[in-house]
Amino acid sequence: MRIGVPREIKADEYRVGLTPAGVRELTDRGHSLFVETGCAEGIGFTDQDYREAGAEVLGGAAEVFARAQLIVKVKEPQASEYGLLTPEHLLFTFLHLAPEPELTRALMDSGASCLAYETVTDERGGLPLLAPMSEVAGRLATQAGAHHLELHQGGRGILLGGVPGVPPAQVTIIGGGVVGAQAAQMAVGLGAKVTLLDKSLPRLRELDERFTGRVSCEYATRESLERALPHTDLLIGAVLVAGAAAPKLLSAEQVGQLPSGAVLVDVAIDQGGCFATSRATTHGKPTYVEQGVVHYCVANIPSAAARTATLALTHATLPYIQALAESGLEALSHNPGLARGLNVHAGRVTHPAVAQSLGHELLPVDSVSL
Structure with missing residues (x-):
């Protein structure tokens, strides 16, 4: 051919x-x-x-x-x-x-x-061609979030892992698939305090065993998400419905509950984004501020690597x-x-x-x- x-x-x-x-x-x-x-x-x-x-x-x-x-x-x-x-x-x-x-x-x-x-899909229903890009995007989501938390990037001026005597940043990840797991792995490696929310109990059990207590794996409800928002420095949206538009997880009002200067990374932006305030950006101009929150919504995140x-x-x-x-x-x-x-x-x-x-x-x- x-x-x-x-x-x-x-x-x-x-x-x-x-x-x-x-x-x-x-x-x-x-x-x-x-x-x-x-x-x-x-x-x-x-x-x-x-x-x-x-x-x-x-x-x-x-x-x-x-x-x-x-x-x-x-x-x-x-x-x-x-x-x-x-x-x-x-x-x-x-x-x-x-x-x-x-x-x-x-x-x-x-x-x-x-x-x-x-x-x-593969024989187990997985997404074998999306998976490698999700691995790259998940790791870069944390990396980009950490960078844009820096004060001169518009963030809160917080170091993801903290230092002795100063607590680390709080990272909240919505979605426990490949992107979410890779984002959590990077965040844990950098010393952040990490909470991961998902609706699959089997997946939460799997991730809890994988991270051996270093990640708080919680069942995703509106209440658990709203409880986390005021204390979150970096929020990563990592949800996926294969082939379909991403569900909207947060309204503009809820995004506003994040602290001023917090960073939001929407990895689902290729599928329309999972937050009401998300709109696609580029690597040349990767962020904008809405509701006091730095939004990183690059539509081709893996191209950074x-x-x-x-x-x-x-x-x-x-x-x-x-x-x-x-x-x-x-x-x-x-x-x-x-x-x-x-x-x-x-x-x-x-x-x-x-x-x-x-x-x-x-x-x-x-x-x-x-």
Whole structure:
């Protein structure tokens, strides 16, 4: 199959769909790879690295899309890329369509078959392609929160781990999935006092055992959350409903219950955000202040560690890319988890959560002609 890897053009996005090592795995299997020039220069991979791996380096995105059947990206297509997609394309990338009606309509109009990393599942129901980015985002959420708690960043002037004689910061994490667990691990490592809220008792038991008492694992209720807010220095929203818009956990009034200069990190912003005051920001301008609280709502957090994130993502996506390259859409009939990644096909929405969130009629995946 002909596989294309364009440069990412979303603001401050430096990840790339495939590393040279991933390209080599595919070219060794007889596939043709087309890579846009400079697509990974920001993370230390040169055009020559890709050529040595067997790829043909092309001058622009239009050439890559025109030559390729399977397009491998990191982030959702931007407006200037909409017209490059055709019914002959398979698109494999993060999409996060639930809060994006315009993007969804553009993908439907293109006629392309669009698979989203974030809705692919494994045999246990996990999200194997989202997980590595969630690991990176969770760790960076704490790291970014600690940075923006500094006084000259607009924060309260609090050191996350404190010092002898001075108590550490209070970190409250909502959501005990991959993001929440990784955020807690970083916060504990920096010496913070950490409370994690979740609605799954089995998951709370698992995390309590994992952190051996270093994290207070509490059942999430409105009362437990409101009780924590006035004492929280760093609040991290880490909730996920696969494929759907993130639930709103706090109203603007509740956000205002945080201390002045506290920091709020919304890792769910790709899915619309989990706080009423959240709106997407960029790495170039990552924060704003509302209700006296510093909001960090960067929509592509892992790009801050783009080399690490690209390596981790390629390791996870490569087996699925290989399957699509070998069999095209027929690969979905052999892998139900990969089939759950199909969000849009032939002008129709094929993922239940996306269809429900945006009010589109659902075309069930099992009725798609592969």
